[in-house]
Amino acid sequence: MIDIDNVRADTPACESVLHFDNAGASLMPDPVWQAMQWVLKDERAFGGYEAERRAADDLAAFYTEFAALLNADPTEIAYVENATRAWDMAFYGLDLKPGDRVITHGSEYASNYLAMLHQARRRGFHIDVAPSDASGQIDVAALEDMITPATKLIAITHVPTQGGLVNPAAAVGAVARRHGVLYLLDACQSVGQIDPDVQAIGCDILSGTGRKYLRGPRGTGFLYVRQSVLDRIDPPFIDLHAATWTGPDSYELAPGARRFETWESNIAGRVGLMTAVRYAQSIGLPAIEARVANLATKLRDALSVTDDVSVHDQGVTRCGLVTFRKDGLEATDIADRLRDRGINISVSTLPYARLDLAPRGLHSLARASVHYFNTEDEIERFAGAVAML
Structure with missing residues (x-):
């Protein structure tokens, strides 16, 4: 096991930069970078096919590592090139018909909601937006009251971008x-x-990325589809990896979730993402969750006592994403000025969260995200830098 207090040893040296945008662009641990380099060196020396053959064990481990992470079966896991495409592969494969209803929440990610609008226009189904409770999270009781025989799907975002x-x-x-x-x-x-557990959560489909809190490479993602619902989703496109051409006019989909994959993929990225999952598991997701929550609470407290700064986080349970505003400054200005001081953060704007920010009277929010490799000293330095803006 890796001691969570010593993970800086596996994090690139970056003493001159404070990274608080890691939810969007997390720092890659050295073992992940090294695993990708081994594949790329093989591609350079032997070509792509031989490099893939040499990486066969790691490619197979992708499914078992993710299955262990999510408490799933390896046959329920697919590699997809990014989180949006993973979500799309499942959603666009659903047989939604005119008159059907899909329930989501105002915190839903913009790309997902756009896809719902896209398919609603094509298929004729209706989108219902569940209200928030007093804390700002989805109102579960109201959600249940909205369900009718026409309701075919509930689609929400676990941790919204804002x-x-x-x-x-x-x-x-x-x-x-x-x-x-x-x-x-x-x-x-x-x-x-x-700490994710698809059995405890009870979801039928779960999508995600490699590049955020898993600290994997960009351009990698994953999809979980429960075995019992596989045949209810028709992949929106297939190739010779996702299906077998059984006759001139016939084919069979690949067993399990690999029917949502494509033959051509980023081998180094797949190995890198597998290694990132293995690395996170070696630390332990419960320890990571506790560390991130603790640091985020300290960051909220530090910002809350800073003059002219207001924290805008919601929910009964809160995560490592911390959103705030400073009087007299747009969120983009905050991000730009902090970047000039060697501090990286992100911004959530109205086009990305229209159903959430607009009702709250907000156009944008600055977003500072902590990860387990951040320190309490960095939080103090960050709050001090915000105060000086």
């Missing part, structure tokens, strides 16, 4: 199971900072 909240995913899962409704969970911002 607001710092953790939606009560397991409570939503219990509602979905009681009513026999498919449940699609976007875990892009949560897997890697929150």
Whole structure:
């Protein structure tokens, strides 16, 4: 096991830069970088096919490592090139018809909601937006009251890109199971900072990325699809990896979730993501979750006592994403000025969270995200830098 207090040893030297945008661009641990380099060296020396053959054990371990991480079966795991495409492969494969209803929440990620609008225009189904409770998270009781025989899907984001909240995913899962409704969970911002368990959550489909809290390479993602619902999703496109051409006019889909994959993929990226999962497991997701939550609380406290700064996080349970504003400055100005001081943060703006920010009277929020490799000293330095703006 890796001691969580010593992970800086596996993090690139960056003493001149404070990284608080790691939810969007997390620092890659040395073991992940090294694993990718080995594959790329083989590609350079032997070519892509031989490099893939040499990486066969690590490529196979991708499925077992993710299965262990999510408490799933390896046959329920697929590698997909990014989180959006993983979510799309499942959603666009659903047989939604005119008159069907899909329930989501105002915190849903913009790309997902756009896809819902896209398919609603094509298929004729209706989108219902569940209200928030007093804390800002999805109102589970109201969600249950919205379900009708026409409701075919509940699709929410576990950790929205703005607001710092953790939606009560397991409570939503219990509602979905009681009513026999498919449940699609976007875990892009949560897997890697929150201990995930698809059995406890009760989701049928879960999508995510490698580049955020898992600290894997960009351009990598994953998809979990419960075995019992596989045949209810028709992949929106297939190739010779996703299916077998059994006759001139016939084919069979690949068994398990690999029917959502494509033959051509980034081998170094797949090995890198597998290594990132293995690295996170070696630390322990419960330890990571506790560390991130503790640092985020300290950051909220430090910002809350800073003059002219207001924290805008919501939810009963909060995560490593901390959103705030400073009087007289736009969020983009805050990010630009902090970057000039060697501090990286992100910004959540209205186009990315229209259903959430607009009702709160907000146009944008600065977002500072902590990870387990951040320190309390860095939090103090960050709050001091914000105060000086």
